Amino acid sequence: MNLIKFIENFPDELSCRSRFKAVRDQEGVICRKCGSRDHYWLSTVEQYQCKICKARTTLRSGTVMQGSKLPLRHWFIAIHLLTSTKKGFSSLELQKQIGHKFYEPIWYMVQKLRKTMGLRDGKYQLDKIVELDEGFFESVDTEKTAEEKQKESKKRGRGSQKQSTVMVMASTVYDFQTKKKQKKPTKFRYVKMKVMENMKGETVGQTVKENICYSSVVKTDHYASYNKIKETVWTYIPTKVPPKEASKVLPWVHTMIANAKRTLLGVHHMISKKYMQDYLDEFCYKVNRRNFGDNLFDRLLISCVAINYKNINVCR
Numbered sequence: 001m002n003l004i005k006f007i008e009n010f011p012d013e014l015s016c017r018s019r020f021k022a023v024r025d026q027e028g029v030i031c032r033k034c035g036s037r038d039h040y041w042l043s044t045v046e047q048y049q050c051k052i053c054k055a056r057t058t059l060r061s062g063t064v065m066q067g068s069k070l071p072l073r074h075w076f077i078a079i080h081l082l083t084s085t086k087k088g089f090s091s092l093e094l095q096k097q098i099g100h101k102f103y104e105p106i107w108y109m110v111q112k113l114r115k116t117m118g119l120r121d122g123k124y125q126l127d128k129i130v131e132l133d134e135g136f137f138e139s140v141d142t143e144k145t146a147e148e149k150q151k152e153s154k155k156r157g158r159g160s161q162k163q164s165t166v167m168v169m170a171s172t173v174y175d176f177q178t179k180k181k182q183k184k185p186t187k188f189r190y191v192k193m194k195v196m197e198n199m200k201g202e203t204v205g206q207t208v209k210e211n212i213c214y215s216s217v218v219k220t221d222h223y224a225s226y227n228k229i230k231e232t233v234w235t236y237i238p239t240k241v242p243p244k245e246a247s248k249v250l251p252w253v254h255t256m257i258a259n260a261k262r263t264l265l266g267v268h269h270m271i272s273k274k275y276m277q278d279y280l281d282e283f284c285y286k287v288n289r290r291n292f293g294d295n296l297f298d299r300l301l302i303s304c305v306a307i308n309y310k311n312i313n314v315c316r
């Protein structure tokens with residue numbers, strides 16, 4: 001959907017409300033009191049009423065938009081811009097474009113949309129051949145005191161206080177139609193990025209267990225704490241390589257790390273450590289749905305309505 005079409009489809013608050021209601025009707029409203037799915041629509045008060053216990057549910061209640069005072073059209077514009085632009089959008093830019101007086105509510109709105117994207121992707125696990133490596137993303141720690149920061153700056157090693165350590169996993173398949181010119185022997189499928197508290201064996205093993213199907217083949221560049229991986233997946237292939245050649249063994253993971261860094265740096269001035277996961281979730285959500293085209297708007301809107309009560313785990 002381009003901008004012209006968006007304006008045609010959603011010229012005002014009413015058009016957004018009626019689309020939002022259509023999506024809610026389609027996904028089904030669940031009564032928070034008795035769990036019933038049978039409701040009347042009370043058009044005079046614009047609320048659903050449970051046929052069993054008579055409890056009422058507002059149009060936004062139980063969705064990501066619950067509690068937000070912003071017009072639905074603001075949400076629709078944000079969803080449109082987040083899904084139709086390749087690189088993404090900063091909340092500051094969005095605030096300017098919408099012409100809203102305050103930054104905070106716009107930031108919260110976009111942040112909730114990022115969370116929705118993360119929750120949606122969290123329903124899937126990666127499978128096939130999964131490349132795995134860690135990347136270091138520039139971020140600021142807004143939570144720490146000056147003293148803590150000074151203490152940490154003395155420490156050296158993998159990752160520093162100005163970086164978030166991120167485990168990057170890329171699902172690929174062998175490409176049997178590879179042309180000779182093509183450098184990578186595999187085809188990229190899906191990506192996941194997880195901010196890591198630490199790189200201890202236990203933590204790495206747990207992250208792999210949560211994000212990669214047991215039936216997968218996992219390839220890494222052999223880092224000691226990766227050894228736990230062999231307990232959680234079918235085949236584990238660590239290949240010891242000098243850092244310069246790592247991109248030959250794990251080509252897609254390195255492409256993804258580079259793309260994510262470029263995208264985040266290009267759009268956002270500075271990312272707080274606390275929210276790094278949400279920005280990565282947005283990046284991964286869009287990469288994983290790169291072929292959805294116009295449907296992406298609807299998909300994200302449906303997720304905003306449905307995310308609370310659909311918990312299906314699917315391998316991908």
Ligand SMILES: [Zn+2]
Nearest residue numbers: 031034050053
């Ligand atoms: Zn009820």
